[in-house]
Amino acid sequence: MKVIQHLIRTPESAIGLGILVLLALVALLAPVLSPGDPLRIAARPLLAPFTDPSFPLGTDRLGRDVLAGIIHGARTSLAVGIAAAFAAIAFGFCIGLTAGFAGGLVDEALMRVVDAFQIVPSFLLALAFVSVIGASAPVVVIAISLGAWADPARLTRAQVLSIRERDYVASARVIGMHPVEIALKEILPNALPPVLALSAIIVAAAILTEAALSFLGLGDPNVVTWGSMIAEGRNILRSSPSLSIFPGIALIVTVVGVYLFSEGLTKTLAGRRAEE
Amino acid sequence: MTIAHLSRRTLLQAGSALLASTALPVLARAQNTPSGGRLIVAADSEPKNLNPAIVASNGVFFIASKVVEPLAEASFDGKDGLSPRLATSWEGSADGKSVTFKLREGVKWHDGKPFTSADVAFSALSIWKPLQNLGRVVFANLEAVDTPDAATAIFKFSKPTPLQLIRNALPVVSSVVPKHVYEGTDIAGNPANVKLVGTGPFKLTEYKPGEYYRLTKNADYWNKGEPKLDEVIFRVLPDRAGAGAALEAEEIQLAAFSAVPLTDLARISKVPGIKVISKGYEALTYQLVVEINHRRKELADLKVRQAIAHAIDRKFVVDTIFLGYASASTGPVPKNAPEFYDAGVPTYAFDVAKANALLDEAGYKKGANGTRFSLKLRPAPYFNETKQFGDYLRQALAAVGIDAQLVNADSAAHQKAVYTDHDFDLAVGPPVFRGDPAISTTILVQSGIPAGVPFSNQGGYASKELDDIIARAAVTVDTAARTDLYKQFQKLVATDLPLINVAEWGFITVARDSVLNVSNNPRWAVSNWADTALKS
Numbered sequence: 001m002k003v004i005q006h007l008i009r010t011p012e013s014a015i016g017l018g019i020l021v022l023l024a025l026v027a028l029l030a031p032v033l034s035p036g037d038p039l040r041i042a043a044r045p046l047l048a049p050f051t052d053p054s055f056p057l058g059t060d061r062l063g064r065d066v067l068a069g070i071i072h073g074a075r076t077s078l079a080v081g082i083a084a085a086f087a088a089i090a091f092g093f094c095i096g097l098t099a100g101f102a103g104g105l106v107d108e109a110l111m112r113v114v115d116a117f118q119i120v121p122s123f124l125l126a127l128a129f130v131s132v133i134g135a136s137a138p139v140v141v142i143a144i145s146l147g148a149w150a151d152p153a154r155l156t157r158a159q160v161l162s163i164r165e166r167d168y169v170a171s172a173r174v175i176g177m178h179p180v181e182i183a184l185k186e187i188l189p190n191a192l193p194p195v196l197a198l199s200a201i202i203v204a205a206a207i208l209t210e211a212a213l214s215f216l217g218l219g220d221p222n223v224v225t226w227g228s229m230i231a232e233g234r235n236i237l238r239s240s241p242s243l244s245i246f247p248g249i250a251l252i253v254t255v256v257g258v259y260l261f262s263e264g265l266t267k268t269l270a271g272r273r274a275e276e
Numbered sequence: 277m278t279i280a281h282l283s284r285r286t287l288l289q290a291g292s293a294l295l296a297s298t299a300l301p302v303l304a305r306a307q308n309t310p311s312g313g314r315l316i317v318a319a320d321s322e323p324k325n326l327n328p329a330i331v332a333s334n335g336v337f338f339i340a341s342k343v344v345e346p347l348a349e350a351s352f353d354g355k356d357g358l359s360p361r362l363a364t365s366w367e368g369s370a371d372g373k374s375v376t377f378k379l380r381e382g383v384k385w386h387d388g389k390p391f392t393s394a395d396v397a398f399s400a401l402s403i404w405k406p407l408q409n410l411g412r413v414v415f416a417n418l419e420a421v422d423t424p425d426a427a428t429a430i431f432k433f434s435k436p437t438p439l440q441l442i443r444n445a446l447p448v449v450s451s452v453v454p455k456h457v458y459e460g461t462d463i464a465g466n467p468a469n470v471k472l473v474g475t476g477p478f479k480l481t482e483y484k485p486g487e488y489y490r491l492t493k494n495a496d497y498w499n500k501g502e503p504k505l506d507e508v509i510f511r512v513l514p515d516r517a518g519a520g521a522a523l524e525a526e527e528i529q530l531a532a533f534s535a536v537p538l539t540d541l542a543r544i545s546k547v548p549g550i551k552v553i554s555k556g557y558e559a560l561t562y563q564l565v566v567e568i569n570h571r572r573k574e575l576a577d578l579k580v581r582q583a584i585a586h587a588i589d590r591k592f593v594v595d596t597i598f599l600g601y602a603s604a605s606t607g608p609v610p611k612n613a614p615e616f617y618d619a620g621v622p623t624y625a626f627d628v629a630k631a632n633a634l635l636d637e638a639g640y641k642k643g644a645n646g647t648r649f650s651l652k653l654r655p656a657p658y659f660n661e662t663k664q665f666g667d668y669l670r671q672a673l674a675a676v677g678i679d680a681q682l683v684n685a686d687s688a689a690h691q692k693a694v695y696t697d698h699d700f701d702l703a704v705g706p707p708v709f710r711g712d713p714a715i716s717t718t719i720l721v722q723s724g725i726p727a728g729v730p731f732s733n734q735g736g737y738a739s740k741e742l743d744d745i746i747a748r749a750a751v752t753v754d755t756a757a758r759t760d761l762y763k764q765f766q767k768l769v770a771t772d773l774p775l776i777n778v779a780e781w782g783f784i785t786v787a788r789d790s791v792l793n794v795s796n797n798p799r800w801a802v803s804n805w806a807d808t809a810l811k812s
Binding site for chain 1: 517520537539540542543596597657660663664666667668670671674681682683684685686689
């Protein structure tokens, strides 16, 4: 509760939180707000925006409702973004915890693997992965998290390395706690918050990567995504720019919202630590 | 420099430099006269092998047809729809086992050596028949090429081969390359496959990968007074959106093969100084086809295939996806081939109620969620329009209770999935009709084709009746009887629906008004452009 109070106190995080809550609501209520398949051909093609009240944002090349696409696209973007970030953080955290706590050879080996993943540009990795395996929602999630887990792994390891030298860990060792117990009960809860602050940035990056993959035609073609909407609009950018602009705005608003929220979260966590 | 040092000489030097700087643009402009000038064309691909005798595809012809010539080219008003190039006449024997070509005399290769019947014999036996994608079919029964003199080549076949087929195939399969360059070498790896040597109106003088191909005038061309142009530059512009902008900025003067997207045509046609031309592709008709995997139990049922045919609104496809630059298909032969086309085949009007009734009759009732069954749909990625039709087909099938799941892939993965692994239920493909059904059309429905052959029947369809007609037509020498067999072929395909023909389209050329003699033959974009000119 205290965290949320802190969050609302800073204006940027309040705006960020507002945007995210609104998006989450739109995503959750998509079937109510715009029932039916958003990809169905609903009206005359290339209806200009703001001309027909039943299609406020107009229709695309085939006559599909742009507003329905944006509403349902929020679902895809948020779902893929959050799932990929969750997978990346969970995996990265486990690796970092193991490496930091075990030390020695295990640490060396794991960190070289992390190095390998950090060297390869994450988007290239996702691109290669999806084009080899084929595009579908779970594959896209795995592809994005493949390029995103290395940062949380490194951060976790650094946290663990500093925490495990603290006095309370030493005393836990002295009273004969099992190493696994120490890792889970003493180190994990204290190493987690900074990594969580990283999560928002990973979500934002994941949403952008998903959009870029769909833009290149490597998203799941059976669901509507903002990236694929921009890609389709690009062909007629000169005559109907709105088809690319609306999903583009949606993408920008989402990513800005996530960043603002993460900014606020980081400050709040830092403030809390200062209070302690 | 102070005023005191200003001498007569320095002033003169400065003056002449000034003169030269103004004279340069005048010189450059003076090149744009009808006899001469440099035509800059948008190219969107750079084929690895540029030899049209080996790779008979439009991407290769687009550049190579200006350098390497066929025996005859397609023509709007010539006899048999042909105009002579390296051959001046052709005649078939009554038994269909030989064709005699009289060759043009006084033709020289770009390296100065004379062109003779030996080059034709070598090209036919060592390249067209064994190596060329289409020549393998057309010249399957070619046994020998006799060369009684330097200007006569007699093709000998082991089985009757219709002259009609050879004639229709000539522009595409008969690119002649020099024997003295290729003989005794590894033909597929010969450097001349990239640095072409031909007899055509232009020589390939420079190729900068990723930038341009430079073709310069062949002063020794056999047709005196041609070519009109001094140079043709193919500028590589892989981004389709870029071609329209480059035309407006006068960076290029011509974009063929719909390099300017259909959606941009309405706007660009209003720009002064630019013309939009839909002529000149009559002999390269692309067909929008739904390929069907007959191994799927549901799709093996004729009623289901009829239902799918009824579920497709061809008017929507033509008007919305192709923006009117296409026409609805009735069967496997397009209207652009009047020699063979038969309008009297069963047609499938857009009728959702009838499609639903047919599916009910076939025993596939709608389930609780409104779906009868699910299919895997793979649209070919080659054209925007094939991808968009995939999106449309998914919706059209949803309207009759069939859930089609789209699977996108790049070209290589798509071809492997459909033509090698058969990992599809429905696929959207753009096969090409090349002037005669025997060249690349019958292969779409014929049975017994090994897996891995692209653009062939890989849906497991087999009909003895259809196979018989195809086999008989292949050896029927009499033109009228052969044409009649292909009319039966069309009827049978439209009745039994081994695949569903939806629409057929040609491409669009967009050019500056200054480009003259554009689109004056049915294969213009892939012909030699000897008479193309630029007005200043």
